Amino acid sequence: MKTYDSLIIGGGPAGLAAAIRLSERGYEPLIIESRDRLGGIPLQCIHPGFGIYYFHEDLTGPEFSYRLISRVEELGIEYVTEAYVEEIVNESMVSKKAKLITPRGSMIVEGKTLIYAAGARERTRYELGITGPNVAGIYTAGEAQTMMDMYGIMPGRRIVIVGSGDVGLIMARRFVLEGAEVLAVLEILSYPSGLTRNIVQCLRDYNIPLLLRHTVKEIRARNGRVSSIVVTEVDEKLEPIPGSEYVIDCDTLIIAAGLRPRVKLLKKLGVRIDPRTHGPLVNDWLETIDVPGVFVAGNSLLINDYADYAAEQGEWAADSAIEYIENNGLPTTPLHRIVPGRNIRLVVPQYVTGLRDTWLYLRVSEPLENLQLVFPELGRRIPLLYALPSVMVKLRLKREEIVRAGEEIVVEAEPR
Amino acid sequence: MRVVVIGAGVTGLSTARLLTRYRGVDVVVVERNPDVGWGVSKANTSIIHPCHEEDPDKHPLRTKLCLEGHNTWYRWVRELDIDARWPGEIIIATSREEYRVLKHYHRLAMRNGVPGVRIIDRDELLRIEPSVNPDSVAGLYAPSAGTIDPVGACIALAENIVDNGGRILFNTEVRDVVVRDRRVRGVKTSRGFIEADIVVNAAGLYADIISRMAGINDYNIHPRRGQYILYDRMAEPKPDKIIHTAPTPKTKGVYIVKTVENTLLIGPTAEDLPPDMRDATYPTREGIEYILRNASKIISRLPPRSLVIRMFAGLRPEPSTGTFILRFHEDPWGFVEATGIRSPGLTAAPGIARYIIDLIKEHVDLVEKEKWNPFRRGIRRVKELGLTERNKLIREDPRYGRIICKCMGVSEAEIVEAVERMRKIGVEEITFDGVKFRVHAMYGRCQGTFCRPEISLILSRLTGKPPWMMRFKDHGSFYGVGEVKDLFRRG
Structure with missing residues (x-):
């Protein structure tokens, strides 16, 4: 059996960028993709906004993916499509195996390292606690996007969107462009969870009302499909305000409540999950702290604002995999833990070695203006004009700073 | 005759x-x-x-x-x-009063000749089923229960x-x-x-x-509603034995069941509804809260809400x-x-x-x-076969190697066979639910958000109807309202 330098689970932006980096540096990856073609989720995102950071050009989703795919083809990188990964096995330090089922047979493939870039899944209505009948006309934003922009199925005529995640905002515009009415976007919090550019370009430009502090109280159905919903305003504790309810007649309810990293196979491998990111705990090699030689990138690592970041993490993971292959493992001690302090929702990586400079991705817990990010242990303050939970902050920590700190490095956001 | x-x-x-x-x-x-x-x-x-x-x-x-x-x-x-599966069940007593209830059912077990039923003390209870609430007093173990x-x-x-x-x-x-x-x-x-x-x-x-x-x-007959919450296979803790709260005159209590699909089912409520509500098969916020409140009495902790994959309700006919x-x-x-x-x-x-x-x-x-x-x-499930058997099957029909539902590992061939079997018993409407109940596609973590579009395509090929006309259940439950651009053509 051939041993690849790296098995890459997932042929989306993160996986493709990782494969390209490995191949360009002379290593042999195998890309394992579950759909019938490479490209991942951007294939169904027929809107611009991709590639600004990675290609320094504004591209649509399919254009973004096809650039990566053509590079994969140019380099002659091996890939398998329609491959279902049943299990990942950590055979040894330098042997990772994946059990696959494909239309060409069931097989086991082996790599010295593994880069996990399996993307995310959407949260469903049940996770949000939306009760009511299980009928037609209730879809997540991503399923609606697949229906419309991959398979040509129109999901509904009169649509209400719950949650203001980016996919939902983008779909609001798509629905209008295809002749449907979008009656409202409901957001339970007092601020939208999507990017400002999407609020402007997808809602305001199309006169779609964004109702903050509103949520669905009840779904009503007729003849097997949604017929109306009861909307309610909520108070500071997110509890419904009695008497504020009203009915919106609609045939479709779209759930746009954000994404969660797909980590089932990692969990089965024994990788611990960060309750803040819902992704794995990793060090500054993007290597899981529990299983050496398994790297994670893209939306499986943490939910990113842009596919560009996913691609960037793919390259980061690929560079780490190369170091790992060359040195039969990576030096990972001493590990410093990055502790999300006041007003910080999440930080990735959660651990840093202090052996080199590292990027840090973080999100604040709520919208803040005139703030500073403070690292008390490092004696570092970074002033920011504003920060939103929907906008990931990316910053660099220097090796010299990290080694000065103890086991824990706290980061917090506070007013200036 | x-x-x-x-x-x-x-x-x-x-x-x-x-x-x-x-x-x-x-x-x-x-x-x-x-x-x-x-x-x-x-x-x-x-x-x-x-x-x-x-x-x-x-x-x-x-x-x-x-x-x-x-x-x-x-x-x-x-x-x-x-x-x-036949894991056995345990009624959990959380108080002295409930302990008396156990004794009552223990006596009934002996009268009814139910084999192996016995009262177990707290230590044995926690040994047999470590995920039980440690504040429990005792249990009544009935090894013959199944699901x-x-x-x-x-x-x-x-x-x-x-x-x-x-x-x-x-x-x-x-x-x-x-x-x-x-x-x-x-x-x-x-x-x-x-x-x-x-x-x-x-x-x-x-x-x-x-x-x-x-x-x-x-x-x-009036409907008595039972609401349920279903958790993903990854849910923890997931007691192996069926456990439930002490029954009351009206109900058998709230159950926690590791199902045959290895998911975790919690419920039911027991709500008496008027006779004209025979189609009220939907869960309510109050009902779901009732289930969680009761289940939390007998389990060490409830799985997180993020692992809820479905909430549903059924009606029992109460004569x-x-x-x-x-x-x-x-x-x-x-x-x-x-x-x-x-x-x-x-x-x-x-x-x-x-x-x-x-x-x-x-x-x-x-x-x-x-x-x-x-x-x-x-229906033969490719995921449950060994490598050799699997590859033989995939060689004969590559659709066995095309896994459509990633959460449950269901192949295209299994979906096709589900449709064939529906037709064989006379089913006229090929529905998503019909497929779901037969091969458990769309039954997992994502509830079909990833694979349903593709399944609509497969069903479309098999039925000759466009994908948007595929139905979830009965008459008006179409997947879509038409093809994209239809709203411009048809209004």
């Missing part, structure tokens, strides 16, 4: 299956829904009860049929290849009925029971008249309405008599009732079916066929 069975739920199908054993009996099951098991049988706790909670003084027949049903299911799940896939059971029964010459008519609603000269003559349905010498009413929630059509007017109504009427002659099948109806179903056959035998001579096939095999 022609027998019409009204209702393709677990009661009607169990009865119909036994009827196909007899020579000269033409069995026709009529069902208003597009598929089997979509009424009461669909949404319940899926337990095969050990029957130590049945009081033989209050309900002697129910107790007897529950015990018989329990024992028969052991055989039926093997004959019919129904998913089942099955209830809709899977209906599907298996239906396939076996058809293999043995019976028929099922779907989308067929009974409008009247025709009686002449004090004998039943048949049923008028939404699709015309069906002649019958014997009519078995197994119409579940609507059974009192059917009985009234035959002039029987001595009982009513005004308080117990099963199993009768062969002399007036009108040939009208048979298997109604009021409340809890523990799923457990008792094979016993009820046998009892109904005996009632018929008191009036008609039934002679067993020489050849009758008790066996039915389920």
Whole structure:
């Protein structure tokens, strides 16, 4: 059996960028993709906004993916499509195996390292606690996007969107462009969870009302499909305000409540999950702290604002995999833990070695203006004009700073 | 002799299956829904009860049929290849009062001859089932309890009925029971008249309405709603044994069940609804909170809400008599009732079916066929096969290697076979739910958000209808409203 330098689970932006980096540096990856073609989720995102950071050009989703795919083809990188990964096995330090089922047979493939870039899944209505009948006309934003922009199925005529995640905002515009009415976007919090550019370009430009502090109280159905919903305003504790309810007649309810990293196979491998990111705990090699030689990138690592970041993490993971292959493992001690302090929702990586400079991705817990990010242990303050939970902050920590700190490095956001 | 069975739920199908054993009996099951098991049988706790909670003084027949049903299911799940597991169950006592309840059921267990039932102290309880709430006082362990896939059971029964010459008519609603000269003559349905010498009413929630059509007017049925929460396979803690709170006069308590699909089911509520709410099969916020509150008393901690994959509700038919109504009427002659099948109806179903056959035998001579096939095999699941067997299958048909539902690992070939089997038993509407209940695609973590679009394409190829016209359940539940751009073309 051939041993690849790296098995890459997932042929989306993160996986493709990782494969390209490995191949360009002379290593042999195998890309394992579950759909019938490479490209991942951007294939169904027929809107611009991709590639600004990675290609320094504004591209649509399919254009973004096809650039990566053509590079994969140019380099002659091996890939398998329609491959279902049943299990990942950590055979040894330098042997990772994946059990696959494909239309060409069931097989086991082996790599010295593994880069996990399996993307995310959407949260469903049940996770949000939306009760009511299980009928037609209730879809997540991503399923609606697949229906419309991959398979040509129109999901509904009169649509209400719950949650203001980016996919939902983008779909609001798509629905209008295809002749449907979008009656409202409901957001339970007092601020939208999507990017400002999407609020402007997808809602305001199309006169779609964004109702903050509103949520669905009840779904009503007729003849097997949604017929109306009861909307309610909520108070500071997110509890419904009695008497504020009203009915919106609609045939479709779209759930746009954000994404969660797909980590089932990692969990089965024994990788611990960060309750803040819902992704794995990793060090500054993007290597899981529990299983050496398994790297994670893209939306499986943490939910990113842009596919560009996913691609960037793919390259980061690929560079780490190369170091790992060359040195039969990576030096990972001493590990410093990055502790999300006041007003910080999440930080990735959660651990840093202090052996080199590292990027840090973080999100604040709520919208803040005139703030500073403070690292008390490092004696570092970074002033920011504003920060939103929907906008990931990316910053660099220097090796010299990290080694000065103890086991824990706290980061917090506070007013200036 | 022609027998019409009204209702393709677990009661009607169990009865119909036994009827196909007899020579000269033409069995026709009529069902208003597009598929089997979509009424009461669909949404319940899926337990095969050990029957130590049945009081033989209050309900002697129910107790007897529950015990018989329990024992028969052991055989039926093997004959019919129904998913089942037999982990045993524990009633958890969290107080001194509840401990007395355990003792009461322990006595019933001994009277009913339920094997192996014993009271276990706190230490043993926590050893057998470490995920139980450590504040628990004691448990009543009944090792014979099991859980099955209830809709899977209906599907298996239906396939076996058809293999043995019976028929099922779907989308067929009974409008009247025709009686002449004090004998039943048949049923008028939404699709015309069906002649019958014997009519078995197994119409579940609507059974009192059917009985009234035959002039029987001595009982009513009201819906008792049970709501449920289903957690993903990854849910922790996931007790291996079935555990539940101490029963009350009205309910069997809130159950925590590791299902045959390895998911975690918690429920039910027991809400008495007015008779006109027989379609209120939806969960409510209050109901879900009730379940969580009660379940949290007996488990060390509840899995996080992020692992909830579905919330649903079912209605149990609660008869005004308080117990099963199993009768062969002399007036009108040939009208048979298997109604009021409340809890523990799923457990008792094979016993009820046998009892109904005996009632018929008191009036008609039934002679067993020489050849009758008790066996039915389920759909082969590629994920459950070994590597060699799997590759042989994929070589013969590559669709076995095309995994469509990533959460549950279901291949295209299995979905195609589900459709073929639906057609074989007479299902006219190929629905997402029909596929879901047969191969468990769209049953996992993402609830079909990833694979449903692709499944709509597969079903479209098999049915010749456009993907948007695929339905979830019955009539108006279309996936989409048209093709993209249709709104401009058609308005």
